[in-house]
Amino acid sequence: MSLEAQLRAQIVARCRELDARGLNRGASGNVSARVGEVMLITPSAVPYAELAPGMIAAMPLADADGAWAGPLAPSSEWRFHRDLLRARPDIGAVVHTHAAFSTILAIARKPIPAIHYMIAAFGGMEIPCCDYACYGTPELSAAILRALGGMNGCLMANHGMLTVGPDLPRATWLAFELEALAHQYWHVLQIGGGHVLSEAEIATVAKGFASYGVKATD
Template sequence: MNRYELSQKIIDTCLELTRLGLNQGTAGNVSVRFDNGMLITPTGIQYEKLTPAHIVYVGEDGTFEDGKLPSSEWLFHLTCYKERQDINAVVHNHSIHCAAVSILNKSIPAIHYMVAASGSTEIPCVPYATFGTNELASFVKQGIAKSKAILLQHHGLIAGEANLDKALWLAHEVEVLADLYLKALSITPDVPVLNNAEMQVVLDKFKSYGLRVEK
């Protein structure tokens, strides 16, 4: 895709986040790897009002276009791309169940085999830091190295994948897992989990199964 097409795809992804109930207002942000940097949503503009011209290019050195301001979270998006070459799109949202689990400062353990969609045996929760800071980006770097989906304490979710369709799919899947986890926790604090051996089997199967989403 060219820049215009990718910019429109970012907007479509933002609107779908809202439609799926994964975001609200101007919360969250979406980006995609582009040239030697990324394209990302701007700060403070409602998704419904976005046009491709609003989408901001940020270089790998953190510089961005004159007259445009990227999302305040641009730094951890860039960090994801630098840390993992298999990630080409990043979705960040404040979905209700993911945010609730993050408030509890809990990682989502292997309560269901679909946790393996993250590429890990758990979806980690990284420590809290003020949004947009180098400190938060450093925590994101540690988390994203382990899993393509991570929770940010007292904040929300980051999901990174090979393309925007897959990143959106992963964000939605983790929200379902977070909902399941909260419901299980309401019954018992000792939620049963799959063992590491079984999760490794699933992780291996996922390498060939994929997500059934075309590039």
């Protein structure tokens, strides 16, 4: 099986996992992965339960106009996926969801501070929230790139969240971790707030996180 065929199957499997664990519903959210100079991305308006590998759209990363190949049009959010993969060679996959607690905080436009050491997996002291822009637009793509910087996840104002990783297993794992942090932070806010870890405390954790979490073969 070719690498592209493997990635197509992996995208379908991860999408169904996101559904099964409640991070997406119906046709919400989208997932992409890099294969050479091409981006594979979930199609528009197809529920994950009905998704098949052959439905995944292929888009040349170098194309400026959103050219694609496949039986179905790519997700309407293809632009920020493409722009993230272009801007950061370290990114091999992007996961975007409308997970409940992440979306609640995104609606409130509340970044998630270092309330738990797992934030170290994202490469910073907080999960930022990007500015609002309409879905699918260049403005949203630019807002995400600004907010994300070199980190591995962010909230999207009045929209949802996204995570990135060197491969799809890692990006998906980070999506689950981000929603867990959002769940914890929302509940902490209900009791008046909590203690935020210091930069030194997060730096200590970060040293051990280079090899923490799922691997590409998981």
